[in-house]
Amino acid sequence: MDKASMQTTILAAKGRLDLSWAAIAERIGMSPVWTTSACMGMNSMPTEVADKLCDVLELPAEVSKALQAFPHKHWDKAIPTDPLIYRFYEMINVYGGTIKELIHEEFGDGIMSAIDFSMDISRVADPKGDRVQIILNGKFLPYRSW
Template identity: 50%
Template sequence: MKREICTALMLEAKQEKGISFQQIADEIGRSIVWTTSAILGQNTCDAIESKKVCELLGLGIDIEKAFQQFPSKGTEAIMPPTDPLIYRLYEIVLIYGDTIKQVIHEKLGDGIMSAIDFNMQIEKEENPNGDRVKITLDGKFLPYKKW
């Protein structure tokens, strides 16, 4: 089974059963962000995690095996993004990307932030002027090597 079909079937089962991404994350002991990314085909679950998710969603062995396939990360993305929420994140990088880069270099040196040794949290902050979204990106700093 292709991974894209697996994703569609998992999302359908999730909706039909009224199960949240948080419930799935709790079932496998992972974060909601990582778990959602895995269901959307951008990360890989091991055999134990895959079995637990498929049992929770009432899905069969074919989906369980497909859920363990290594992804081709980011290949489905449309650039620039057209979804308004995703576009706004893209817009933040377009406007503040150079600023982020310069501040990272000033504080840490010449290097990059890892998206492999990485965590992300998404939180809701209640505010009387309108709820706020708080996104924390936490990646290991990788200095450029001289040789």
């Protein structure tokens, strides 16, 4: 089973069992963001976690094997048309240079790791309409000189 078939199978089981990502993550002992990312094919799961997820979603062993496979992290070079994903492109286009300048000013010449990284997504109540809060937490990796 490839990652695309795995994703389709997991989403169908999630819908059939009427489970949220948060509920699935809690039952396997992992974060909702990481669990969702692995189920969408962008991370690999350790055997024990993949097996547990398959138990929760009542899925066969082939799904566990696909969850354990190392992903090929790629994306289309075209700007997505999905409105939510497009807004992230818009944010980076508008604020990417600012983020880079502020990180360099605070930490020096380097990057924020997307490997030694965590993310949290939460709802923040607001009288004008609830807000989405996204916290990106990545290790700073300075560029080396040699």
